[in-house]
Amino acid sequence: MTDTSAAPIKLEKPRSQWRDVWVQFRQHKGAMVALVLLCVMAAFVLIGPLIWRIDPNFIDPDPVKMIRLRNKGPSWDHPMGTDQIGRDILARMMFGGRISLAVATVAMLVAIFIGTTVGVLAGYFRRIDGLLMRLTDMFLALPLLPLLLVMMFLFRDAAAKVLGPSMGTFLLIVLAIGVTSWMHSARIVRGEVLALKEREYVLAARSIGTPARRIILRHILPNVLSPVLVAATLGIAAAIITESVLSFLGLGFPPDFPTWGRLLYDGVDAIRTYPERVVWPGIAISLTVLCVNYIGDGLRDALDPRIRGR
Amino acid sequence: MKIKTLLMGAAAAFVLAPAAQAERGADGELKILYYQAVSTLNPYLSSGTKDVEAGSLVLDPLASFDQDGNMVPRLAVEIPTVENGGVAADLTSITWKLKEGITWSDGTPLTSEDVKFTWEYCTHPEGGCAQGAKYEGVKTVETPDPLTVKVVFEAPKPYPYQPFTGATAPILQKAQFGACVGAAASSCTEQNSKPIGTGPFVVTDFKVNDVITLEANPNYRDAAKPAFAKVTVKGGGDALAAASAVMETGEFDYAWNTQINPEQQAQMEAGGKGKFVNAFGTLVERIEINMTDPSSDLPEGERSTPKHPHPIFSDARVRQALSKAIDRNVLVEVGYGAAGRPTCNLVPAPAYQASDNTDCLTQDIEGAKKLLEEAGWVDSDGDGIRDKDGKKLSILYQTSVNAVRQDFQALVKGWWNEIGVEVELKSIDPGVYFGGDAASPDTFQKFYADVEMYANNFDGTDAEPYMSQYLCDKIPGPDNQWQGENVNRFCDPAYDALVKELSSTVGIEARGALVKKMNDMLTKDSHVIIPLVDRGRFSAQSNSIDGFIMNSWDSELWNVADWSRVK
Numbered sequence: 001m002t003d004t005s006a007a008p009i010k011l012e013k014p015r016s017q018w019r020d021v022w023v024q025f026r027q028h029k030g031a032m033v034a035l036v037l038l039c040v041m042a043a044f045v046l047i048g049p050l051i052w053r054i055d056p057n058f059i060d061p062d063p064v065k066m067i068r069l070r071n072k073g074p075s076w077d078h079p080m081g082t083d084q085i086g087r088d089i090l091a092r093m094m095f096g097g098r099i100s101l102a103v104a105t106v107a108m109l110v111a112i113f114i115g116t117t118v119g120v121l122a123g124y125f126r127r128i129d130g131l132l133m134r135l136t137d138m139f140l141a142l143p144l145l146p147l148l149l150v151m152m153f154l155f156r157d158a159a160a161k162v163l164g165p166s167m168g169t170f171l172l173i174v175l176a177i178g179v180t181s182w183m184h185s186a187r188i189v190r191g192e193v194l195a196l197k198e199r200e201y202v203l204a205a206r207s208i209g210t211p212a213r214r215i216i217l218r219h220i221l222p223n224v225l226s227p228v229l230v231a232a233t234l235g236i237a238a239a240i241i242t243e244s245v246l247s248f249l250g251l252g253f254p255p256d257f258p259t260w261g262r263l264l265y266d267g268v269d270a271i272r273t274y275p276e277r278v279v280w281p282g283i284a285i286s287l288t289v290l291c292v293n294y295i296g297d298g299l300r301d302a303l304d305p306r307i308r309g310r
Numbered sequence: 311m312k313i314k315t316l317l318m319g320a321a322a323a324f325v326l327a328p329a330a331q332a333e334r335g336a337d338g339e340l341k342i343l344y345y346q347a348v349s350t351l352n353p354y355l356s357s358g359t360k361d362v363e364a365g366s367l368v369l370d371p372l373a374s375f376d377q378d379g380n381m382v383p384r385l386a387v388e389i390p391t392v393e394n395g396g397v398a399a400d401l402t403s404i405t406w407k408l409k410e411g412i413t414w415s416d417g418t419p420l421t422s423e424d425v426k427f428t429w430e431y432c433t434h435p436e437g438g439c440a441q442g443a444k445y446e447g448v449k450t451v452e453t454p455d456p457l458t459v460k461v462v463f464e465a466p467k468p469y470p471y472q473p474f475t476g477a478t479a480p481i482l483q484k485a486q487f488g489a490c491v492g493a494a495a496s497s498c499t500e501q502n503s504k505p506i507g508t509g510p511f512v513v514t515d516f517k518v519n520d521v522i523t524l525e526a527n528p529n530y531r532d533a534a535k536p537a538f539a540k541v542t543v544k545g546g547g548d549a550l551a552a553a554s555a556v557m558e559t560g561e562f563d564y565a566w567n568t569q570i571n572p573e574q575q576a577q578m579e580a581g582g583k584g585k586f587v588n589a590f591g592t593l594v595e596r597i598e599i600n601m602t603d604p605s606s607d608l609p610e611g612e613r614s615t616p617k618h619p620h621p622i623f624s625d626a627r628v629r630q631a632l633s634k635a636i637d638r639n640v641l642v643e644v645g646y647g648a649a650g651r652p653t654c655n656l657v658p659a660p661a662y663q664a665s666d667n668t669d670c671l672t673q674d675i676e677g678a679k680k681l682l683e684e685a686g687w688v689d690s691d692g693d694g695i696r697d698k699d700g701k702k703l704s705i706l707y708q709t710s711v712n713a714v715r716q717d718f719q720a721l722v723k724g725w726w727n728e729i730g731v732e733v734e735l736k737s738i739d740p741g742v743y744f745g746g747d748a749a750s751p752d753t754f755q756k757f758y759a760d761v762e763m764y765a766n767n768f769d770g771t772d773a774e775p776y777m778s779q780y781l782c783d784k785i786p787g788p789d790n791q792w793q794g795e796n797v798n799r800f801c802d803p804a805y806d807a808l809v810k811e812l813s814s815t816v817g818i819e820a821r822g823a824l825v826k827k828m829n830d831m832l833t834k835d836s837h838v839i840i841p842l843v844d845r846g847r848f849s850a851q852s853n854s855i856d857g858f859i860m861n862s863w864d865s866e867l868w869n870v871a872d873w874s875r876v877k
Binding site: 061067157266273 | 571606637643675711716719
């Protein structure tokens with residue numbers, strides 16, 4: 001009689017793909033630090049204004065008080081000091097960060113969406129490849145800043161009328177940046193798709209009659225995710241800078257709307273006397289860009305099954 | 311003002327006394343910094359202030375303007391007037407007498423032929439003279455004898471002093487420039503970079519857009535002047551670097567146009583090597599109020615035209631309330647420091663035509679609120695913004711992109727919010743805003759906003775052309791490609807009548823009185839223009855230079871012959 005009651009084999013819990021990605025992502029120290037920092041930044045701009053309740057545009061209406069409040073260094077009342085007309089810099093940094101981060105994220109999403117769509121379509125369907133790539137070339141050849149300026153110039157009033165001055169400008173800036181920065185990701189994605197679609201598993205899928213839509217969603221998109229993510233992180237950085245340029249030229253947000261880019265430009269005038277005015281927004285912008293880049297780096301490693309587990 | 315003038319005059323006399331006994335060229339080298347580098351020394355070929363001022367080291371006009379805007383004879387014996395017979399009774403000509411014995415730096419004598427030639431040079435149709443406006447309305451220039459010049463005008467000129475006065479209209483030597491008339495003007499490189507003049511210095515070397523070296527004119531009319539043997543005029547850098555070169559490092563003796571913000575002014579002055587000098591001319595930063603409706607609901611071509619009066623600003627009390635709510639002292643403190651002063655006038659100088667209106671200098675928030683209530687604007691729904699007949703008191707406030715202007719916008723918005731006015735801000739690229747492109751909706755002439763801010767001034771001391779900008783027929787609109795100067799769309803037959811009266815009024819005092827009246831009509835009576843800050847010229851001068859008198863009516867180097875080194 002054999003003992004049939006052998007101890008049941010202990011099966012490990014099935015691991016999902018995203019769990020693996022997360023485990024691998026945690027191996028990347030830089031990315032983890034960046035993720036934490038970015039969360040802190042997000043909390044600073046999102047939750048900060050709920051705790052620090054000073055209006056970023058508040059100027060003391062009493063001229064005597066206002067004059068006394070100007071150009072203050074850091075103190076308990078104003079942890080980052082005040083600017084040349086007595087506005088609280090901490091409040092302006094929080095409010096400005098909200099706008100800068102929102103613009104950057106949304107513009108990046110728009111750019112990535114357009115870029116990936118164009119790239120995948122061009123790479124997968126040979127018939128429209130030439131057309132789409134010439135379109136991309138055309139956009140690449142356009143001088144972007146003048147194009148942005150013309151767009152802002154033509155549609156600003158119309159957008160402001162429908163959505164109000166700040167929301168209208170937001171939408172316009174986001175669209176303008178998105179529409180002018182998708183080309184690089186489109187080219188990267190197309191190249192990747194061209195290589196992928198000759199791989200055995202795609203051929204196999206096609207040979208059993210899988211429709212193109214499903215092949216793209218199931219087999220191709222997940223595999224182009226890593227270059228897309230890298231392009232996205234670079235896009236965030238570029239979007240923050242572009243927004244500052246537009247604000248500087250007077251075609252971005254109205255002047256009473258602080259953004260990190262605008263704070264930086266305003267601070268340049270006072271750089272000799274009050275260098276911290278440039279340092280605060282400068283740190284915020286560089287830190288965000290750096291964090292996003294590191295996270296992108298970590299994600300790319302984590303998403304690549306060949307690197308995973310090494 | 312009077313006392314200040316007297317004191318300055320006294321100080322100048324005090325300073326000049328020892329210098330007069332000094333010897334020519336005894337004080338070594340003078341170093342001047344024009345951070346916008348000089349590109350020509352012929353002021354007739356450049357409208358740039360830097361070129362005109364550098365030219366004034368070498369070239370002399372018949373008369374200059376002193377620090378108060380009064381004319382002082384330079385090459386002329388005296389200032390011609392109707393009283394001394396220099397100006398014809400019918401105002402159609404003016405006769406200048408040249409001083410005897412004046413020679414050019416090459417030793418040849420100055421004659422009335424040179425003066426006449428200068429007029430021919432600048433009015434040549436192919437010459438492209440940058441100072442053509444100075445000779446407008448001149449019919450001919452006659453030379454009865456070598457020391458007499460008679461300028462004949464096409465029509466009676468109540469202000470006949472435009473030609474040959476100030477650093478923008480100096481006398482050129484006929485012998486040197488004779489071949490440079492008309493189309494050849496700009497190709498005469500040698501002449502334009504080394505003009506022969508009657509001024510205190512002679513050019514020895516000229517590197518375009520870089521550096522000019524000059525030495526004392528051996529034939530200068532005053533044997534004891536100038537005190538400096540050599541002058542170097544250097545270009546390059548920016549306002550901040552220029553100020554620092556005089557105030558902190560002491561590399562230069564004088565730096566032109568050091569417009570920097572008040573905090574930096576204080577920091578630089580702590581350097582102890584120099585001081586900032588200012589002089590106030592006619593440049594006034596102001597808020598202009600649109601008397602017509604800029605609403606985008608109106609069809610293009612009717613927006614901001616007199617067809618539709620402004621729904622809010624047609625009531626003068628609202629305009630006055632906006633003016634009352636502003637604290638001009640704070641604006642000066644924040645934006646300009648010593649380079650500005652608060653003003654209530656459109657024409658702030660010279661003294662004989664500046665109104666004594668100072669009502670606006672103290673802020674009156676309560677008074678402003680009361681005015682709005684009287685005008686029927688009350689906050690009926692409790693949202694902090696006044697309304698009337700269902701319309702909110704909400705305005706769009708535009709200006710150019712400029713750090714100081716954006717600070718002003720923020721401050722003014724704060725005060726206007728305080729009295730219950732909602733303000734939306736807009737800033738426009740200066741190239742577009744001042745560009746004058748009739749197709750752009752963002753130019754200051756088109757004025758598709760309720761209020762806008764910028765600065766403007768007038769050339770010289772006579773305000774007549776400036777005041778006539780506010781005539782009814784100067785309103786910009788689609789029929790004149792939006793090119794009028796009356797950006798407020800102000801129109802008052804009584805004002806037009808005054809402009810007409812001014813064009814035939816003689817005598818400084820009478821003309822001044824008229825200008826004052828017109829200034830008050832535009833500012834304190836109607837509040838169509840809200841003047842904010844009188845912006846001066848602002849330069850840096852080393853403590854080791856004596857005899858410097860800042861001037862906003864002529865070249866800042868107008869009295870460089872009197873400068874000397876402190877011993």
